[in-house]
Amino acid sequence: MKQQKARKHRLSTKDQMTETDTQPPADAAARRAVQPVICYPTQTLPQPDLVLYKGARATATKVGETVVPPRQAQCFDVSAGQFFRISCPEGSQVGDFNLHSAHDPAEHFFSGKSRALHGAHLSTGDRLWSRLPALRPLATIVADTLDWYGIDAFGGGVHDVIGTRCDPYTHALLSGGDQYHHCCHSNLTRSLAERLGLSRAAAEPLVHDVLNVFMCTGFTRDTGQYFMKASPARQGDYLEFFAEVDVIGNLSACPGGDCGAIHSSDVAQCHPLLVEFFAPAPGSLDSWQPPAVNAYDGSHGP
Numbered sequence: 001m002k003q004q005k006a007r008k009h010r011l012s013t014k015d016q017m018t019e020t021d022t023q024p025p026a027d028a029a030a031r032r033a034v035q036p037v038i039c040y041p042t043q044t045l046p047q048p049d050l051v052l053y054k055g056a057r058a059t060a061t062k063v064g065e066t067v068v069p070p071r072q073a074q075c076f077d078v079s080a081g082q083f084f085r086i087s088c089p090e091g092s093q094v095g096d097f098n099l100h101s102a103h104d105p106a107e108h109f110f111s112g113k114s115r116a117l118h119g120a121h122l123s124t125g126d127r128l129w130s131r132l133p134a135l136r137p138l139a140t141i142v143a144d145t146l147d148w149y150g151i152d153a154f155g156g157g158v159h160d161v162i163g164t165r166c167d168p169y170t171h172a173l174l175s176g177g178d179q180y181h182h183c184c185h186s187n188l189t190r191s192l193a194e195r196l197g198l199s200r201a202a203a204e205p206l207v208h209d210v211l212n213v214f215m216c217t218g219f220t221r222d223t224g225q226y227f228m229k230a231s232p233a234r235q236g237d238y239l240e241f242f243a244e245v246d247v248i249g250n251l252s253a254c255p256g257g258d259c260g261a262i263h264s265s266d267v268a269q270c271h272p273l274l275v276e277f278f279a280p281a282p283g284s285l286d287s288w289q290p291p292a293v294n295a296y297d298g299s300h301g302p
């Protein structure tokens, strides 16, 4: 019964008003009208020197590339102070992206805190922060050809840090036990195991919530549910990063393709993703220092 009510609760705002267990208090409207406060004002957040980065990028030469095949993942290494670009070389394609410190893969991207600091969708100037206790930028976004998209009429935006990654466990849960092996979680597990020389069982716990490159997502205004819609990315679109420390990237070309209809199956049309690497000219980053780990002493008090 409770579950039925919870489901009705999601149907619409009108139903929400009539189907909940609790009657609204007399001052419900006043309580809802309270103005929101930004959780993490970023005035004191250390800012990237984008002018310096873009100057260095202008001197950079391409030093390599790798192609991630559809419904597969691939790891790649980038040295601190170099740039890497993820693009759609053939057509619209979503990428589920993991990022690790090369010296300690357990220091990996912290999607939730990056979302709390920068918002639900990342673009130029935003950073990929690492998990606690290091909490430092692993990479900074320096270019985004979809920065024009903004927030659409449905509340959707591009490059989200909302979604977790498509995974075979949720798929089995929702499909009555179907076994599908090319969800991004599985792709990322296989590629990370290979890169680190670990068993898949040992690598799997290091796979983490992603940056959904090129994916267009949001929450429905009426029920608050996570939605996806066809990516606005087209052939040639790219997202480019500056590596703040030595990193291992792990990128999966999602089985959902442009994620316009379905994922976790082989139904959608999928394309490869291209990753290119660029090294700036010597001396172009002389005033730059890799970020130190977080300043908190880790004692958690007396």
Ligand SMILES: [Zn+2]
Residues within 6 Å of the ligand: 096, 165, 166, 183, 184, 185, 253, 254, 255, 256, 263
């Ligand atoms: Zn995926």
